[in-house]
Amino acid sequence: MIDFRSDTLTKPTPGMLSAMNKAIVGDDVFGEDPTVNELEKSCADYFGMEAGLFCPSGTMTNQIAIKCHTKPGEEVICDHLSHVYLYEGGGISFNSGASVRLIEGNYGRITAKQVLQSINNPDDVHRPISSLVSLENTANRGGGSCYEFIDFQSIKEVCLQNNLRLHLDGARLFNALVAKKDNPLDYGKIFDSISICLSKGLGAPVGSVLLGNKDFIHRARRFRKVFGGGMRQAGFIAAGALYAITHQVERLAEDHHHAQLIAAALREKDFVGNLFPVETNIVIFEVKGRFTAKDLTQTLAEKGIFAIAMTPTIVRMVIHLDVNYDMISQTIRVIQSL
Numbered sequence: 001m002i003d004f005r006s007d008t009l010t011k012p013t014p015g016m017l018s019a020m021n022k023a024i025v026g027d028d029v030f031g032e033d034p035t036v037n038e039l040e041k042s043c044a045d046y047f048g049m050e051a052g053l054f055c056p057s058g059t060m061t062n063q064i065a066i067k068c069h070t071k072p073g074e075e076v077i078c079d080h081l082s083h084v085y086l087y088e089g090g091g092i093s094f095n096s097g098a099s100v101r102l103i104e105g106n107y108g109r110i111t112a113k114q115v116l117q118s119i120n121n122p123d124d125v126h127r128p129i130s131s132l133v134s135l136e137n138t139a140n141r142g143g144g145s146c147y148e149f150i151d152f153q154s155i156k157e158v159c160l161q162n163n164l165r166l167h168l169d170g171a172r173l174f175n176a177l178v179a180k181k182d183n184p185l186d187y188g189k190i191f192d193s194i195s196i197c198l199s200k201g202l203g204a205p206v207g208s209v210l211l212g213n214k215d216f217i218h219r220a221r222r223f224r225k226v227f228g229g230g231m232r233q234a235g236f237i238a239a240g241a242l243y244a245i246t247h248q249v250e251r252l253a254e255d256h257h258h259a260q261l262i263a264a265a266l267r268e269k270d271f272v273g274n275l276f277p278v279e280t281n282i283v284i285f286e287v288k289g290r291f292t293a294k295d296l297t298q299t300l301a302e303k304g305i306f307a308i309a310m311t312p313t314i315v316r317m318v319i320h321l322d323v324n325y326d327m328i329s330q331t332i333r334v335i336q337s338l
Helices: 015-019 034-046 058-069 091-096 112-118 148-161 175-180 184-190 214-228 235-247 253-266 291-301 325-337
Strands: 050-057 074-079 099-103 129-136 165-170 194-195 208-212 273-275 282-287 312-318
Touching: 015 235, 034 050, 034 235, 050 058, 050 214, 058 091, 058 129, 058 165, 058 194, 058 208, 058 214, 099 112, 112 148, 129 148, 148 165, 148 184, 165 175, 165 184, 175 194, 175 253, 184 235, 184 282, 208 214, 253 273, 253 282, 253 325, 282 291, 291 312
Parallel strands: 074 099, 074 129, 129 165, 165 194
Antiparallel strands: 050 208, 194 208, 273 282, 282 312
16 A cells, blocks of 8 residues: 555654653643643744744644734635635634635735735725635645745745735645755744644644744643643653654655656656646646546556546645655556556
């Protein structure tokens, strides 16, 4: 079985399991779990931010951030393919009472000009007040596409000039850092909050960390409690996350290389239409002609290869820690045989 459905499917490595087994723990709701505290500080320091908050999921970190940054009746600006809009259960409206202004960007990435054009006139009582811009890097539905850092800077200028906060959904931010060779400390200078997920490409079993200044994280901790996200002896899973950011960041380049190999094989097939640019570990492509997306994923599954049909015509494959070069080679042989 070769599973490309998601990079959330990874299993802890032996080294990670050993670290988790040896973790020193306490009660994190009381702020007394030393391993959680170390993880939060390590992540904050990594991105040049003041504080962090360990949560069960990236959906929770995103939703807490939106709750902190907005008031009911205000509006969040984001790309129409954003995870915060498409895949978080309507949480923006349910949790924060906010509406959403959707932008059709370029493979999930939006520009400063588009943001500026989407800001509502605060004096127009008919429209919600624009208060937050949310970006996603890498963009999942954009095929793992990455922003250029200069684009973050331009969007930040628009936010500053119009009193908007700027949040980053960094579910696969480490993939972007490896691909673009950005300095993570620069991110802390741009964003008011950052959500980083540790259970995807880095291979930790559970958890995401929300980053921001101390006042923001103090408020976020209260909302984590309200959302039911307080954990007790969470150091056991925090230890896995600490191991991941210490040992499993640079190896993401291997996943990116493997994705390029898969993409090269797909380009040769007559049933493949538009293939999204492959920058990181996600391969998204259009299926045409003799296959539908469902047909193709079923055919692959019969040969022990699992992918996801995202739409009737779009298939996604995600490369991760548990897919080695031999598995990539076998997948390429199967693709070539179709």
